[in-house]
Amino acid sequence: MQKHFESDYNKLVQKNLANTDKHSAMAQSIGGNFIPFGIFQRELLLQHGLKANDTVLDVGCGAGRLANALKEMPQLSYIGIDVVQELLDYAQELCNRPDWTFIKAADFTIPLENNSVDMVTAFSVFTHLLHEESYAYLAEFRRVLKPGGKIVFTFLDFNIPEHRPVFASNLTQISDRVHLNQFIDPQAIQVWSQHLQLDVEGIFHGNQPHIQLNETVKAEDGTFHRGKVALGQSICVLQKPCNATNIVLAVLPKDFLPEKYLELNPDLAALTMGLGSHYLAHGQFENRRFK
Numbered sequence: 001m002q003k004h005f006e007s008d009y010n011k012l013v014q015k016n017l018a019n020t021d022k023h024s025a026m027a028q029s030i031g032g033n034f035i036p037f038g039i040f041q042r043e044l045l046l047q048h049g050l051k052a053n054d055t056v057l058d059v060g061c062g063a064g065r066l067a068n069a070l071k072e073m074p075q076l077s078y079i080g081i082d083v084v085q086e087l088l089d090y091a092q093e094l095c096n097r098p099d100w101t102f103i104k105a106a107d108f109t110i111p112l113e114n115n116s117v118d119m120v121t122a123f124s125v126f127t128h129l130l131h132e133e134s135y136a137y138l139a140e141f142r143r144v145l146k147p148g149g150k151i152v153f154t155f156l157d158f159n160i161p162e163h164r165p166v167f168a169s170n171l172t173q174i175s176d177r178v179h180l181n182q183f184i185d186p187q188a189i190q191v192w193s194q195h196l197q198l199d200v201e202g203i204f205h206g207n208q209p210h211i212q213l214n215e216t217v218k219a220e221d222g223t224f225h226r227g228k229v230a231l232g233q234s235i236c237v238l239q240k241p242c243n244a245t246n247i248v249l250a251v252l253p254k255d256f257l258p259e260k261y262l263e264l265n266p267d268l269a270a271l272t273m274g275l276g277s278h279y280l281a282h283g284q285f286e287n288r289r290f291k
């Protein structure tokens, strides 16, 4: 069965494709502002340390808004992941970078090796996921990141007055929503980061311009952006500690068996919480065996 974000986004893309031309449908499906926001995203990554020959993993890459803005960096390696094949195909065609990879994946596992990526981005993706799903992704991002590597993601925040209309709009769609529009409390990000052993480099409010442009960028309405700009959503930058050697799991390993875990850890017999929950919350950090 398809997960909520998979069916919501596939439906949205099909609806847009039925109503308008391909380019407009693709741009509309990921929120519009295709060229200017792609440049904003790229400049943000450069500002937070993206280097010419880095490997970037762009989760929820959509129609290639960021990829398109990065495509002139010849030594950059790029992997885009999304849940809608039409968006991935469009992004791949637009970039014309045969050395780049676009992958369909929807189960919070990333088909990449441990410690293989310099930067992971998720622009307006956790906005459409349950908190547990975002947390699971963060753990997986940490696994594939090289020590010292960074995660850049955006989110909706109740503290930002400009974000509240999204909540009002959610109220009008309770029984028939296009997709989930999830808010995340910055305090939750702090707690998740602590659990996942990630350092918080910064949280930047969506209504405060944080991205320094090095060029004048033309907006879709014909106006021009210069100087410092904001993406609208708030931005969070996390870093995998340089001395990180361990993996932190947020999803139980496929070969986890509660009975075996109990057999190997008999002191847990009186546990009131589930054995799987115990392993994720405590056992893995206490180096308890489960097989």
Ligand SMILES: C[S@@+](CC[C@H](N)C(=O)[O-])C[C@H]1O[C@@H](n2cnc3c(N)ncnc32)[C@H](O)[C@@H]1O
Pocket: 005, 006, 009, 029, 030, 031, 059, 060, 061, 062, 063, 064, 065, 066, 081, 082, 083, 084, 087, 105, 106, 122, 123, 124, 125, 128, 129
């Ligand atoms: C608002 S769009 C943003 C696209 C892109 N990041 C950008 O800024 O242009 C959200 C994207 O996330 C994708 N998506 C939703 N759930 C996802 C998941 N669990 N894993 C990967 N991508 C997901 C959607 O298909 C969609 O392309």
